[in-house]
Amino acid sequence: MKRLWNWTKDVFWLIVAVALVGAGVFGFRYLGEIRPEVVAQSVERPVVLVDTAVPEAFTVPIPIRGEGFIQPFREVALATETAGRVVEMHPSLEARGRFSKGDILVRLDDAAARASLEQTDANIASTEARLDLVETQLARAETLRARGVIPQDQLDQLESQQTELTASLTALRAGRRNAEIALERTAIHAPFDGAVLNSTVELGAVASPGLSLANLYSVDQLEVTVPVRQAEAALIPGLFEEAQGSARVEADFAGRTYQWNASIARVDNALDQRTRTLDVTLRLEDMMGQQVSGTAAASGAPPALINSFARVVIDGVQDNSLYAIPSTAYRDRDTVWLYVDGTLTVAGAERVHVDGEQSFVRIGDLPEGAEIVTSSLDTAFAGMKVRKADDESRRADASE
Numbered sequence: 001m002k003r004l005w006n007w008t009k010d011v012f013w014l015i016v017a018v019a020l021v022g023a024g025v026f027g028f029r030y031l032g033e034i035r036p037e038v039v040a041q042s043v044e045r046p047v048v049l050v051d052t053a054v055p056e057a058f059t060v061p062i063p064i065r066g067e068g069f070i071q072p073f074r075e076v077a078l079a080t081e082t083a084g085r086v087v088e089m090h091p092s093l094e095a096r097g098r099f100s101k102g103d104i105l106v107r108l109d110d111a112a113a114r115a116s117l118e119q120t121d122a123n124i125a126s127t128e129a130r131l132d133l134v135e136t137q138l139a140r141a142e143t144l145r146a147r148g149v150i151p152q153d154q155l156d157q158l159e160s161q162q163t164e165l166t167a168s169l170t171a172l173r174a175g176r177r178n179a180e181i182a183l184e185r186t187a188i189h190a191p192f193d194g195a196v197l198n199s200t201v202e203l204g205a206v207a208s209p210g211l212s213l214a215n216l217y218s219v220d221q222l223e224v225t226v227p228v229r230q231a232e233a234a235l236i237p238g239l240f241e242e243a244q245g246s247a248r249v250e251a252d253f254a255g256r257t258y259q260w261n262a263s264i265a266r267v268d269n270a271l272d273q274r275t276r277t278l279d280v281t282l283r284l285e286d287m288m289g290q291q292v293s294g295t296a297a298a299s300g301a302p303p304a305l306i307n308s309f310a311r312v313v314i315d316g317v318q319d320n321s322l323y324a325i326p327s328t329a330y331r332d333r334d335t336v337w338l339y340v341d342g343t344l345t346v347a348g349a350e351r352v353h354v355d356g357e358q359s360f361v362r363i364g365d366l367p368e369g370a371e372i373v374t375s376s377l378d379t380a381f382a383g384m385k386v387r388k389a390d391d392e393s394r395r396a397d398a399s400e
Helices: 002-034 091-095 111-147 152-184 389-399
Strands: 048-050 063-072 075-079 084-089 104-108 187-189 194-199 212-218 222-228 246-253 256-267 278-284 290-293 309-315 323-326 335-340 343-355 358-363 371-373 386-388
Touching: 063 343, 084 091, 091 104, 091 194, 111 152, 222 309, 246 278, 278 309, 386 389
Parallel strands: 048 386
Antiparallel strands: 063 222, 063 309, 075 212, 084 104, 104 187, 194 212, 222 278, 246 256, 246 309, 256 278, 256 290, 323 358, 335 343, 335 371, 343 358
8 A cells, every 4th residue: 555655646746746847848949939039130339539630731931939148249358467456447447338449448546557658768768878878889999990990899889789789779679668558558448339238347446457347248149059960950941051051030028028039140060968959049130129028118118128039930840831730730650641532542651850849840641632630539440430520510500
């Protein structure tokens, strides 16, 4: 009886297991029949918006920029070569004004120099009189000696006196020239046309040799020296051929900007040992500049002031094959990105000069109607579809 019960129980669980498996198979097939069919659909990629700029040939000289200080062409210290009391001063020394070449700027007391010159003149006159007497006696003695009236020793003495007096006269005349020079040095003349930068001389003071009395500078020629890199120097036409290249100099005064025309005066023959740059000196064409920014000052436009910090722009080479583009639009591997009919194109480019945020490049192959892509893109490749941002802005404005 017990054995029959166990067999019945096993059959029951076997039937249950078969029923479960069959129900699973039936359910799986049923779900497979009623499932929706998945159809592959193409996904349209979004087109990237880019900023563009129309390339325009740069038809004016490339600007080569530099900085420096306005300095006079000549600046000297006025000093005396002899000691003396100051008895006369040029008005420019007190007024820090101008003077002309040859003007007497300082005159020292010349009483001692004049006395020395007068004494020398008196000695010369005395020696000349004695020499005339000896020469007369010598001529007479030569006649008497020829007749045998006087001995040879007497004639020799007269000739010796003539030689000594001649030498003394030569020394006195040289001393007179020294006395004249000493007298001339009591008057200090202006070496060039200029103005007084500062002055320490006072009327009645005793001047010492070599001691500076004032600092003078030339007003007819002011200069600015700027360091130029070698690559930039190669872009300045005729720089090493003594050509008068043109430039402009700007300086600020009281919040206003003034500009002067300038030309290249000279170029150093050596590179700076530290910076490896070349010093180029510009000559200002005029003392008075032109105001280019700010309201007019009540005091009027100032002249070019010495020691003013100046910004310089030298006219470089003019090459119509160059394009001025933002420096950020110049890409790696010497390329630029172009927008051509909704497609991004990569073109080779040569960067000739960098001027701050602007670069001057020569583009090898520029298709007609192409525009420079100025945007920064994470991923870019040739043939990529792009849209111009300004076109989208015009569409938005039109829809409004």
